[in-house]
Amino acid sequence: xxxxxxxxxxxxxxxxxxxxxxxxxxxxxxxxxxxxxxxxxxxxxxxxxxxxxxxxxxxxxxxxxxxxxxxxxxxxxxxxxxxxxxxxxxxxxxxxxxxxxxxxxxxxxxxxxxxxxxxxxxxxxxxxxxxxxxxxxxxxxxxxxxxxxxxxxxxxxxxxxxxxxxxxxxxxxxxxxxxxxxxxxxxxxxxxxxxxxxxxxxxxxxxxxxxxxxxxxxxxxxxxxxxxxxxxxxxxxxxxxxxxxxxxxxxxxxxxxxxxxxxxxxxxxxxxxxxxxxxxxxxxxxxxxxxxxxxxxxxxxxxxxxxxxxxxxxxxxxxxxxxxxxxxxxxxxxxxxxxxxxxxxxxxxxxxxxxxxxxxxxxxxxxxxxxxxxxxxxxxxxxxxxxxxxxxxxxxxxxxxxxxxxxxxxxxxxxxxxxxxxxxxxxxxxxxxxxxxxxxxxxxxxxxxxxxxxxxxxxxxxxxxxxxxxx
Amino acid sequence: xxxxxxxxxxxxxxxxxxxxxxxxxxxxxxxxxxxxxxxxxxxxxxxxxxxxxxxxxxxxxxxxxxxxxxxxxxxxxxxxxxxxxxxxxxxxxxxxxxxxxxxxxxxxxxxxxxxxxxxxxxxxxxxxxxxxxxxxxxxxxxxxxxxxxxxxxxxxxxxxxxxxxxxxxxxxxxxxxxxxxxxxxxxxxxxxxxxxxxxxxxxxxxxxxxxxxxxxxxxxxxxxxxxxxxxxxxxxxxxxxxxxxxxxxxxxxxxxxxxxxxxxxxxxxxxxxxxxxxxxxxxxxxxxxxxxxxxxxxxxxxxxxxxxxxxxxxxxxxxxxxxxxxxxxxxxxxxxxxxxxxxxxxxxxxxxxxxxxxxxxxxxxxxxxxxxxxxxxxxxxxxxxxxxxxxxxxxxxxxxxxxxxxxxxxxxxxxxxxxxxxxxxxxxxxxxxxxxxxxxxxxxxxxxxxxxxxxxxxxxxxxxx
Numbered sequence: 001x002x003x004x005x006x007x008x009x010x011x012x013x014x015x016x017x018x019x020x021x022x023x024x025x026x027x028x029x030x031x032x033x034x035x036x037x038x039x040x041x042x043x044x045x046x047x048x049x050x051x052x053x054x055x056x057x058x059x060x061x062x063x064x065x066x067x068x069x070x071x072x073x074x075x076x077x078x079x080x081x082x083x084x085x086x087x088x089x090x091x092x093x094x095x096x097x098x099x100x101x102x103x104x105x106x107x108x109x110x111x112x113x114x115x116x117x118x119x120x121x122x123x124x125x126x127x128x129x130x131x132x133x134x135x136x137x138x139x140x141x142x143x144x145x146x147x148x149x150x151x152x153x154x155x156x157x158x159x160x161x162x163x164x165x166x167x168x169x170x171x172x173x174x175x176x177x178x179x180x181x182x183x184x185x186x187x188x189x190x191x192x193x194x195x196x197x198x199x200x201x202x203x204x205x206x207x208x209x210x211x212x213x214x215x216x217x218x219x220x221x222x223x224x225x226x227x228x229x230x231x232x233x234x235x236x237x238x239x240x241x242x243x244x245x246x247x248x249x250x251x252x253x254x255x256x257x258x259x260x261x262x263x264x265x266x267x268x269x270x271x272x273x274x275x276x277x278x279x280x281x282x283x284x285x286x287x288x289x290x291x292x293x294x295x296x297x298x299x300x301x302x303x304x305x306x307x308x309x310x311x312x313x314x315x316x317x318x319x320x321x322x323x324x325x326x327x328x329x330x331x332x333x334x335x336x337x338x339x340x341x342x343x344x345x346x347x348x349x350x351x352x353x354x355x356x357x358x359x360x361x362x363x364x365x366x367x368x369x370x371x372x373x374x375x376x377x378x379x380x381x382x383x384x385x386x387x388x389x390x391x392x393x394x395x396x397x398x399x400x401x402x403x404x405x406x407x408x409x410x411x412x413x414x415x416x417x418x419x420x421x422x423x424x425x426x427x428x429x430x431x432x433x434x435x436x437x438x439x440x441x442x443x444x445x446x447x448x449x450x451x452x453x454x455x456x457x458x459x460x461x462x463x464x465x466x467x468x469x470x471x
Numbered sequence: 472x473x474x475x476x477x478x479x480x481x482x483x484x485x486x487x488x489x490x491x492x493x494x495x496x497x498x499x500x501x502x503x504x505x506x507x508x509x510x511x512x513x514x515x516x517x518x519x520x521x522x523x524x525x526x527x528x529x530x531x532x533x534x535x536x537x538x539x540x541x542x543x544x545x546x547x548x549x550x551x552x553x554x555x556x557x558x559x560x561x562x563x564x565x566x567x568x569x570x571x572x573x574x575x576x577x578x579x580x581x582x583x584x585x586x587x588x589x590x591x592x593x594x595x596x597x598x599x600x601x602x603x604x605x606x607x608x609x610x611x612x613x614x615x616x617x618x619x620x621x622x623x624x625x626x627x628x629x630x631x632x633x634x635x636x637x638x639x640x641x642x643x644x645x646x647x648x649x650x651x652x653x654x655x656x657x658x659x660x661x662x663x664x665x666x667x668x669x670x671x672x673x674x675x676x677x678x679x680x681x682x683x684x685x686x687x688x689x690x691x692x693x694x695x696x697x698x699x700x701x702x703x704x705x706x707x708x709x710x711x712x713x714x715x716x717x718x719x720x721x722x723x724x725x726x727x728x729x730x731x732x733x734x735x736x737x738x739x740x741x742x743x744x745x746x747x748x749x750x751x752x753x754x755x756x757x758x759x760x761x762x763x764x765x766x767x768x769x770x771x772x773x774x775x776x777x778x779x780x781x782x783x784x785x786x787x788x789x790x791x792x793x794x795x796x797x798x799x800x801x802x803x804x805x806x807x808x809x810x811x812x813x814x815x816x817x818x819x820x821x822x823x824x825x826x827x828x829x830x831x832x833x834x835x836x837x838x839x840x841x842x843x844x845x846x847x848x849x850x851x852x853x854x855x856x857x858x859x860x861x862x863x864x865x866x867x868x869x870x871x872x873x874x875x876x877x878x879x880x881x882x883x884x885x886x887x888x889x890x891x892x893x894x895x896x897x898x899x900x901x902x903x904x905x906x907x908x909x910x911x912x913x914x915x916x917x918x919x920x921x922x923x924x925x926x927x928x929x930x931x932x933x934x935x936x
Contacts, residue, residue, distance in 0.1 A: 242632055
């Protein structure tokens with residue numbers, strides 16, 4: 001076998017549109033749509049505003065769109081950065097198994113770069129789809145090099161590792177770098193990879209995705225200018241292996257009949273902006289609530305003695321009294337109580353007001369977590385059981401094994417579009433949102449994917465719409 | 472209010488960065504740090520002539536905005552501050568010619584470029600003076616040293632992550648935070664944000680990408696400090712030990728963080744107790760031992776045989792510590808050559824000296840050199856530990872007639888136990904800087920750094936580069 005790194009470079013270089021299956025195209029378009037919506041919504045967050053302030057120092061080179069903004073532009077590197085931050089700003093973006101958030105690390109880089117190069121070269125919808133899938137695929141393959149990656153992470157935040165590599169691979173593909181330079185792009189990217197878990201549940205977490213997109217892009221650009229790194233970066237323990245305690249790299253399938261991971265393993269799409277683990281909790285809690293509340297009545301808080309949520313043992317999700325939106329998005333307890341109180345969790349659940357509601361605080365005081373040994377910290381097998389004990393001694397219990405939106409129970413096309421529409425319409429007009437949906441739906445037939453950017457920054461002219469609708 | 476003993480480790484670092492003042496700098500620290508600054512600049516200037524620097528510069532020129540910060544050796548060319556820091560950091564490490572500390576890292580290249588760029592970035596009303604600059608520089612060095620003491624793993628030549636990319640990035644953030652006079656909270660956030668930008672694997676050492684580790688350390692730490700100044704927040708416990716959810720500990724196998732003592736009365740900077748090593752030629756520090764050993768055994772052979780005659784040698788036996796990335800029998804590129812015990816030993820034997828020119832393609836591929844390389848055998852004595860404070864280099868020339876000549880070096884000239892004299896340091900600087908500047912400019916830089924603490928506006932140093 002050739003070294004793994006060389007093999008990856010060869011595959012990145014050799015994959016073409018004909019390798020994409022219908023299922024992969026369909027799933028990846030769903031991911032693209034979801035990511036755009038989530039990113040657009042994310043442009044309204046505080047963390048996004050901060051990175052914008054920072055990045056504006058680079059704004060005189062105005063070649064790429066900042067999603068949701070007509071008023072100024074950024075160079076591709078920083079557009080990729082801020083848009084990536086937007087995508088992960090509310091923890092609303094897609095999640096895969098093994099665990100990472102694959103799309104936010106890849107899509108912003110591709111969109112920003114294709115736009116910046118648009119004077120010299122047109123990129124079609126299929127070009128974008130292919131590069132996007134290369135970026136996703138590489139991430140999935142890399143995570144399979146370590147058993148450590150199958151569980152919810154403890155040391156490094158996966159998007160910062162595999163996301164950076166995926167972004168580099170995707171950009172290398174879009175730029176049609178030769179296999180040698182594809183290899184060097186991966187090698188250079190490894191030197192940018194990695195961020196510790198401790199910054200999860202802080203405003204810096206979204207930067208992990210923004211930086212993954214930005215640094216992968218930078219690595220590929222440096223490689224295209226001739227920069228070289230270690231040609232065995234994926235093979236060596238002191239290469240990508242530095243980020244894992246067990247590391248066993250493997251070569252990719254042959255190009256003759258390439259089988260994509262996305263074909264075998266779909267992503268989960270979130271219904272509300274919080275860590276994936278909270279989605280099991282929300283579904284279980286909403287079900288329990290039905291026993292406690294009839295019709296439109298509110299939850300009888302005083303009648304509740306104790307709330308127990310049986311969840312896997314994940315340290316950074318155990319927050320009994322979260323104080324910020326970032327903490328609230330990473331709190332099992334917050335999820336249980338919000339779902340019990342309101343019946344469901346939504347974007348609004350994480351406003352400062354809702355986080356500090358007295359009734360919520362009341363419930364939080366009564367809440368405990370338990371960690372059954374059979375509840376493993378893996379998005380493939382975890383479950384949540386919520387038990388509510390009333391003052392009168394009655395106990396109500398419900399369990400969720402697979403929440404709606406999980407890859408075993410994917411969102412319907414309609415619900416996916418509903419989520420997109422709800423997100424995008426916070427910052428774009430209905431026509432622009434519609435335009436994005438149309439474009440992504442027909443991405444494999446789009447001749448010039450830079451039309452996406454016209455919608456993303458909020459212009460909508462009849463001419464652009466005409467162009468889109470002429471499939 | 473927490474007293475220092477109860478404060479988190481992260482909090483103690485933030486307090487230190489925020490509260491330390493110029494009067495806390497001792498004479499020794501001032502003196503040593505100025506030597507480091509001078510050496511780092513010279514090394515950066517010669518580094519601006521390298522190919523890797525050229526690539527980095529071409530990349531950064533795509534971003535033309537806010538071009539206020541100078542680029543080493545490129546008069547009239549300016550870049551935006553963080554990108555200027557990036558290319559200058561790349562220059563500093565481009566030839567592996569920059570300083571090395573114990574525990575092992577290359578501290579100055581990760582800090583100085585960012586500070587120079589900041590000094591030019593700040594408005595005229597807020598220009599830091601030379602003493603402020605020196606203080607910020609030392610904060611950046613100190614933080615790196617303190618962080619490396621959190622893990623015994625850090626004492627030895629690294630295997631997993633390249634130290635400048637780990638501690639260097641945080642050092643840069645701390646230094647920039649100091650120069651920008653960030654609040655204590657902002658200093659803490661700067662450190663924490665930086666952790667998410669730290670860490671590059673060792674596999675890229677001995678490749679062309681290695682210089683980027685220092686370039687990115689100085690640039691990304693700088694960016695993190697700027698983000699913190701904008702109000703970005705991150706984990707308040709980033710340096711503390713968090714079982715089950717790693718912070719800075721993610722980069723180490725064992726991790727025992729310790730709080731920094733507050734500067735209050737008599738903070739002693741690590742630089743006071745532990746000086747730096749300056750390199751005499753552009754190669755990994757380990758090479759310096761074997762070269763000095765080779766030079767001494769070469770003299771023995773010349774005395775023995777009248778001249779240096781390779782034909783007399785049957786085997787060249789190197790006794791070196793175990794470290795995979797510097798054990799290369801037949802290096803093919805300059806980057807590999809700088810990380811090869813075998814190459815450096817044989818070049819020193821052949822030429823009787825080492826310099827910048829030893830690593831050109833022509834030099835690397837010489838036939839006579841290849842013949843010598845073919846005679847090399849390597850041994851790893853158990854007492855030769857892969858640690859810059861303890862290692863030694865020994866060469867045995869086993870001659871065709873059976874005689875054995877041996878050379879050994881325990882402490883090379885330039886090591887902290889045998890520091891370069893002022894003359895030698897200046898010689899190195901002049902030799903480096905004259906690759907890009909005429910004599911009068913070279914002397915002017917020496918004068919400015921020599922009188923750094925009296926400089927009213929430290930951006931003057933940056934603009935003279």
